C-alpha cells in the first residue's frame with residue numbers, strides 16, 4: 174500500500190541504531206536524547222494506530238521529567254488523559270526495537286492483532302518540555318504521524334499534565350474544559366479564585382509562595398498563568414530557566430531525595446516553598462523552622478491534607494460519599510497510621526507507578542492518590558461529582574451544607590483528574606491552607622514522619638526479585654523475605670521492603686524505624702541480604 178511506502182521512506186530518515194533495545198517502562202521510553210530519534214518516529218506511527226483503534230485523539234508527550242537535561246523520553250496519552258493501555262505498551266516496545274527491515278512487519282502485526290480499521294481518521298496531539306533536544310524530537314513524532322496520514326495538533330511547550338488535560342478535553346467534547354493552554358488556565362484559576370475568595374482574613378503574607386520551577390516547563394507555564402490568578406497567589410519564582418540547567422541541584426526529585434532545599438532559593442524561617450519537577454507533574458513543599466531545620470512535606474503529607482479537607486467538607490455538606498487514599502509501599506508509616514486511625518479514612522496500597530495508583534483510586538467515589546515523591550491527584554466518580562453538584566444547588570439544603578458542597582464543587586474543578594499536576598496540586602494546597610487558616614508548620618504537624626532511608630543496590634540481575642502484596646513482600650528469591658523479616662524484628666516501629674526498579678538497573682531498598690540511625694542500619698542490613 175502507498176501508505177506504507179511513505180512510512181518506509183520516512184523511517185529511513187530516522188534510522189534505528191542497530192542492536193539498541195529499549196523498553197516502554199513506567200514512564201514511557203527514557204534514555205539519552207541522541208538514542209531516541211527512531212523511537213519518536215515510531216511512537217508517531219503507533220499513536221496514529223491507537224487513535225484509529227479508539228476513534229479518539231491520542232496524546233504524545235516528549236519529556237524525561239526529572240532526569241538530567243541530556244536525557245529525553247516519550248509517553249503516549251490515552252483518550253481520557255490516562256496512561257497508555259498495557260497491551261499497547263507492549264506494542265510500543267516491539268515497534269521501537271524492530272530493526273529497520275522489520276518495521277513494517279511489526280506495524281502490520283499491531284494492525285492485525287488489534288483489528289485496526291486503517292480507513293478510520295486519526296488525530297494526535299503533541300507536547301514537549303524545555304529540553305534542548307525536545308523540539309527536534311517532537312518534529313520527528315509529527316513526521317511519524319504524517320507518514321501514516323494522521324492529523325495532528327502541536328501544542329508546543331506544555332507541561333505533561335497540560336497535555337493530558339488537552340487530550341481529555343478533546344475527547345469529551347469540551348465537557349472537561351477547553352482544549353487550549355488558555356482554557357486550562359481559565360478553568361483552574363477560576364476555581365482557585367472562587368475558593369480563596371472565601372478565605373477570611375487573608376493577608377498578602379499568607380498569599381506569598383516561593384516556587385522552584387526546576388528550570389523547566391513548569392516555571393514557564395506558571396509565569397503565563399500568573400495574570401489569571403487575580404493576585405490571590407503571590408508567587409516568587411526561582412530556577413525559572415533563565416540561567417540554570419534543568420533539574421540540576423533543583424526540582425522536586427532533588428529536594429525529595431536529598432532532603433534539602435534546592436539551589437537558588439532563599440528561605441526565611443516559616444516561609445512556604447515548593448518545587449516542581451522537570452515536566453511539572455510532581456510537587457513537594459518544604460520550609461525551614463525557626464531553628465533553621467529543613468522540613469519536607471512530601472506526597473504523603475499532601476494526600477493527608479487534601480483527604481482530610483475533603484472528608485471534613487463531605488461531613489459538612491451532608492454527603493455520604495466513600496473516600497479513600499491510595500499510597501504505595503514508600504508511604505511513610507506515620508501517614509498511613511494517621512489516616513486510618515485518626516482520620517478514619519480507608520487507605521489502600523498499590524504498586525509503584527502512577528497507572529497503578531490511578532487505577533485503584535477509580536474504585537471510589539473520591540480516590541486521593543499520591544506517591545511519596547509528590548506525584549498525585551484526586552479522582553471523583555461520575556456519581557460523586559453529580560451528588561456534589563446537586564447539593565451545591567439544592568435550595569432545600571441548609572446554607573451550611575450548600576456552602577460546603579460549593580467548596581467541594583470548586584475543588585473538583587481545580588483538580589486535574591487526568592494525572593498528577595504540580596500547578597493544579599499547588600493551587601489546591603494553597604486554597605486548603607487559606608480556607609483552613611493553616612500555616613505550613615501547622616500542616617506539617619498533622620503527623621511526624623518516621624525516620625526512613627532509601628538505598629539502591631546493584632545486582633547481576635534485578636529480575637530475580639519478584640514481589641507481591643503491592644511490593645511489600647518479596648516472593649523470590651527464596652529466603653529473602655524471611656531474612657528481611659528477621660532484620661525488621663530487631664528494631665521498633667520498623668518496616669522494610671525491596672523492589673526491582675522499573676526505571677534503573679538497580680534494586681531499591683526502603684526502611685523505616687524509630688530513629689534515623691536505626692532506619693539507616695536496617696536499610697543497610699537489608700541491602701546486604703539482597704546480594
Ligand code: 16G
Nearest residue numbers: 199200526527528544674675676677
Ligand atoms: C516512574 C513513575 C513514578 C514512579 C517511578 C519509580 C509514572 C508516570 N512515573 O517515574 O510514578 O515513582 O517511576 O521509579 O508512572 P523506580 O521504579 O525506578 O523506583
Ligand code: ZN
Nearest residue numbers: 238450452454
Ligand atoms: Zn515528572
